[in-house]
Amino acid sequence: MRPLSICVLSAALAGCGVLPELPGFGGSQRAAEPTLADLPPPTLTPTAEQVPERSLVDLEAAYGEVLAVTGDPALQLQVRRRLADLRMLAAEAEQTDAAAAGRAYADAIAQYQALLRDYPGVEGSDQLLYQLARAHDLEGRADRAVEIMTQLSEDYPASEHSLEAEFRKADAWFAAADYANAAQAYRNVAEGGASGEYYVNSLYMLGWSRYKQNRDVDAIVGFSLALDALVSADSSLQALPRGDREIARDCFRVLAVIFDSRGGGAAIAETYAQLGERSYQPQIYDALGRLYLQQERYQDSAQTYVDFINAYPDSPQAHVFQQNVIEVYEAAGFAEQVIAAKQAYVSLYSVDQGYWHDADDASRAVMGPRLMRYIDELARHYHALAQVDEAADAAVLYQQAASYYQLYVQSFPDEPQVADMLFLLAESYEALGEYAAAISAYQQMAYGYPSHPAAPEAAYASILAYNEMAxxxxxxxxxxxxxxxxxxxxxxxxxxxxxxxxxxxxxxxxxxxxxxxxxxxxxxxxxxxxxxxxxxxxxxxxxxxxxxxxxxxxxxxxxxxxxxxxxPEGDRRRTATGDRLAASIYRQGEAAASAGEYALAAAHFARVIDTTPASSIRPNAQFDAASYYRQAGDYAQANALLLDFRQRYPQHALTAGIGALLVEHYETAGQWRLAATELDRISASENDPATRREALYLAADYYQRSGDTEAAIARYREYAHKWITPMPQRIEAMHELVELYAGQQDFERRNYWLLAQADAHDAGGGEQSERSLYLAASAMSALADWHYQRYRAVALTEPLQASLRRKRQAMADTIKAYERTNAYGVQEFGTRATYRLGRVYRQLAEALLASPRPAGLDALALEQYELLLEEQAWPFEEQAVAIFETNARRAWQGLYDPWIKQSFEQLAELMPARWGKQEERIVMSGEIY
The missing domain is CATH 1.25.40 (Serine Threonine Protein Phosphatase 5, Tetratricopeptide repeat)
Incomplete structure (x- = not known):
């Protein structure tokens, strides 16, 4: 009989007739481990034929009668053997009664011993020894049974019972814990041939015997050879008889325990790499994985299956073991590992992988539903994680979710759930900002499954995604x-x-x-x-x-x-719509303007104001209406619109130019005061300094034209003080001030600005011009003339010294002014200044000579006084002559004007001998500076 156990099958070594001691394996030892303490030692129970007790007794009595009467030795031998066998059967039948069985076995033993003694060497003696050994064994004397079986093996090696004898002997040694002798005996049985009745049992027990000796590798060899004999090439155990199936399962169970002690799944691959690969290796991994699972060693269990997958990735069993990994982690409650295991399943066995393409239909039928379930679960898992507010790596999670949704759609396009997957895929892409991909997925769902309840939502979501994509x-x-x-x-x-x-x-x-x-x-x-x-x-x-x-x-x-x-009123969209309406009217105005119909254009622009007074285009329309009223000649309408515009839109960009337009309009109409008022506004508000300056100057001019002299003076004066540059325009403003003050007979202020004119030119540097030179010379000439008149007005009176001092001071001021005038080199004022300088000196001389004489002088004193006056006057007269001559000599340079002419006249009076000859002709130049 074959003991029952749990095993895995293989055919790699089927047909071996001997059990070689493989190099590196035969002497391996291991320390005893408690992991098999709970495994009962296997036993082999011989089959007992059940014979009714009455029949055995009757047969035994019948054979006894025959023995008593027969004299035939051969028949006696046959009857005695039959009686011994009947006694043996009776003992087996009476095993429930220990005392009766013991007597029966003793009787059987005695009879077999008598036959062997009485008939030594008789044919069939091996059978008698076999039965005798059995009787001792059943009686409980295993040691005696072993001795007899040993004798049988030695004396009758060719006996049909020799292998069984060897096997029984091995069993006895095994039961006596003599595992070394048991192993050798089991080996002998196995070497007797694979066709023997005890071949598989001997290999199985050989494995156990070596295991009991702590010889793990040799035990593996034994169990493997047993599996080789039992397990078919497809590793199926279902076709085996129940006993063989249990032996195979027990082999797998024991191998699992052994490989656990040797390092787990990695040891399985390493061992069979040396022993030779077996088709039933997956069952060994599975047995080890289940052993770990029973022991709640979840990580070890899962790792065992992973070890197999890594070692044999293309095995038809690989996807099953990856499923086992998932189930182990689920049993352990390891959520993260479950997710990782499902990811691995999808990664390894999805429909786009080679494994799927190489798998048979049966495997695909198993893998397909699992892939659908796991892909769905993984996609939703990562999608849910990504939607958690605190998810720092949301983008990565959304990407993972999207990849699984996409994989589902590509892998199982005909499944009803594809529509839902497309929607979720689109949501994931949208969350990632991958709007183009999201739109495509939404459209696939919406228009590929238009009857789906969510199809309108998907279609609308694609619209929103386009908006996000911009x-x-x-x-x-x-x-x-x-x-x-x-x-x-x-x-x-x-x-x-x-x-x-x-x-x-x-x-x-x-x-x-x-x-x-x-x-x-x-x-x-x-x-x-x-x-x-x-x-x-x-x-x-x-x-x-x-x-x-x-x-x-x-x-x-x-x-x-x-x-x-x-x-409705108050709707915020009215503003934009009104603006568009205004633009339509405005464009009609533009069209009229382009056709030269200015009055019609202005009317259209004005209609914008009436139709859409609050439109954003209204300012432009109002401004343009004013412009085209102007072009149509309606200045009153134009000015009214412009003034309203400025009041209504003080910050508008066009407002800054309204003043200039109004000035232009007022100029055209000759409304100088209004124009000047606008220029005042420009001067006060304009940001551009040049514009402010020009406006101020022009305002002064327009006030002057309007007859408001004081306003004009105030603007010219402000301009001259404030705007140092440009010098030419400043000096013109000063010139106007001179003229205006002169008109008011305000000579003090006139003289101030005369001097300021000359100073401005002198400080003008690069801005000096012929005009500024002329104005400076003119100003100094006028100022010198004023000093000259003051000088002439100072009369020499008693006391002479006091009046002479005043006269000389006035003379100095006049000379200084004429000399500065002369320095400008402008002929018109230079010859005048030279002439007047001569007159200054001559007049002083004349004034000295004509001054009153002191009272009370006698004739001598008076004569001496007059001589003294002549001495004082003479140098001045000489200086006058020199100056007049300087002016006269200009005639020889081609210059001649009234002042040169008068200089000649003065010289003729002062020096008639030299300058009073009438026959002397002077060639005059017709040029006037």
Missing amino acids: PKSADERLAMIDNQLRFSLQFRSDPRAPLVLANAASALLAAGLPERAVQASLELVAWEPAPEVEVLQTAWLVQGQAAFDAADYASAESAYQSALALL
């Missing part, structure tokens, strides 16, 4: 519009369809496709049931814009009026 290229924008049109066509009953179509119409218009835009807007106007007011307003706006773009401004105005009529 298409850049023209092709992308057209694709977005087509997507909106597709939604409104496919899901017309969706309440969002009209609004989507309205958006598409607007987008078509923006894309430069007005005909398609108008077509969409007309469809909206005719939509049944009528869409929301906002949608209709969009439709009218699209039509208005299309007409506007086509330069049909009157139609655009009408469409915008229709849109505006749909909006």
